[in-house]
Amino acid sequence: MNDDAANDLTTSNGEPEYISQDEALQHALAGDLAHLRTLGSDLSTRYAAASRAARIHGTGLAYLRRLLTTTPGRDSVELLLRLLGEQEAAAGSMAAELPLMATMLAQHQSAEVLARTVFAGTAEDHWLRELRRCLFHELLLRGADPDVFPALSPGSETYHPLAWLPDRRRPLETEPDFTRHTVNGSSSGVKSGLPGHGRLDPPTPRPPGASPLRNSVTVDEHDLIVTAAEDNWGYAEAWVFRADRPIAPAQVPALLPTLPMECVADLGPAAGYEIAARPVGDIWSLLFATASMGGFYNSGRYGAWGRLQAWRSLAGLCGLPFDASAGEVERLAEQYTWFHFRADSAFFHHDGDDYGIAALSPDGLRLAILAATDTD
Incomplete structure (x- = not known):
């Protein structure tokens, strides 16, 4: 001007x-x-x-x-912190930028540098406390050891949503994928395809017929199950089926196409349908990628909030309430049997990322499904 x-x-x-x-x-x-x-x-x-x-x-x-976060070194980080403080003072809340700053700092700066800058001293400003919270979980998922770097701990602020998360990376949090950032932009991609191992595809044509099971998902169950995909992907739905007699894990592959679900509503007996048994760690990684990276319509919630959303979806799939602890979620999730599936139905458009997750309870009496697609 x-x-x-x-x-x-x-x-x-x-x-x-x-x-x-x-x-x-x-x-x-x-x-x-x-x-x-x-x-x-x-x-x-x-x-x-x-x-x-x-x-x-x-x-x-x-x-x-972006330039300061991607330029390694203590001086760059200190200048970034000064800039963020000035922007907060001049223009108000920087809350929307802090999760992105945290994920970029975790990608491009060493834990040692961050411990001596971002986590040094007392955080009196709200924006700095929020940056620390996000950065702590970003570094934790990338393998930083809080015992080696005690200054990385954001403190015990139990009122904050991120305080619900474990303060150590758990065994089920395997191979988290992160958005890759440079000074000029970012790139990401959720690996939603099925693996070659663990495949349980039933032979085609599959027997026709509809299951007598009926969807009984509650509003709270639905909202918790779709947490990882909600507002991050194009569309997601959840279903919960409760059986009078136990469902055996071996029955699930043939059962899913017969259930009254939108994601398989128009699936013919010879249409493409693939399913694989997967460990809970693979399921968590898929949920985390969905939440942290987002899709075509959204850049996601990045590492810290993406971690929280992945755990919340896992809790919903296991039938636990919103106020269950992370330890309860982990213990039950490890007892569930997990499946990953896709189908040639109208729900799964196959022109973007999409997937289905099925979770069978240890007693076989509850089958929960999350279906997500990156189109609307």
Whole structure:
């Protein structure tokens, strides 16, 4: 923006020029609509120019943040922290940027540098405490040992949602995939395809027929099961079937296409359908990738919040309530039998990422399903 344009938006001392509401009211009472029309046009022009300037400056600041996070070294991190503090003071909450800053710092900076900068001293500012919370879980999932770097611990703030998570990486949290960031952008991709091992595809054509089981999912169960995909992918649905007699794990592959679910509603007996038995760690990794990376419509929640959403979906698939502890979720999840499936149905579009997860309870009396697609 040139100097003349800037002067049009400000008074002589550089401050924004505000209208006199009392003066505008007097013109309105006098029926002087021509004055109000001129005033409105002038304000609209100023607002458009200010919005454009804010976008330009915002783009420049976003580039500087990415540049500092991707430039290794203590000086870069300290300058980033100073910049974040100045932006917080000048423009208000930086909360939306902090999860991204945390994941980029964890990718490009060493744990030693972060322990001496981000985690050094007392965090008096809310934004810095939030950055620490997110960064702690990002580093934990990347293998940092809190016992070796005690300064990485964000403290015991039990009121915060992330405090629900284990403060150590658990055995079921295997091979987490992260979005890859550079100064110019990012790239990611959820590996939703079925593996070659553990395949249990039933022979085709499959026997026709419909299962007598009926969906009995509650609102709370549904909302918890779809947590990892909700607002991160195009669409997700959940179903819960409760049986009078135990369902054997060997029955699940043939049973799923017969259930009254949208994801297999139009699946013919010879249509493509593939399913594999998978360990709970593989299921967690799939949920984590969905939540942390997002899809075509969304960039996801990154590592810390993605970790929380993956655990929440796991809890829902196991039939545990929202207030169950992470330890309870882990113990029960390890007892469940897990399946990963896809089908040539209208639900699974196959022009993006999509998958189905089935979870069979240890007693065989509860079968929960999450189906997610990255199209809407």
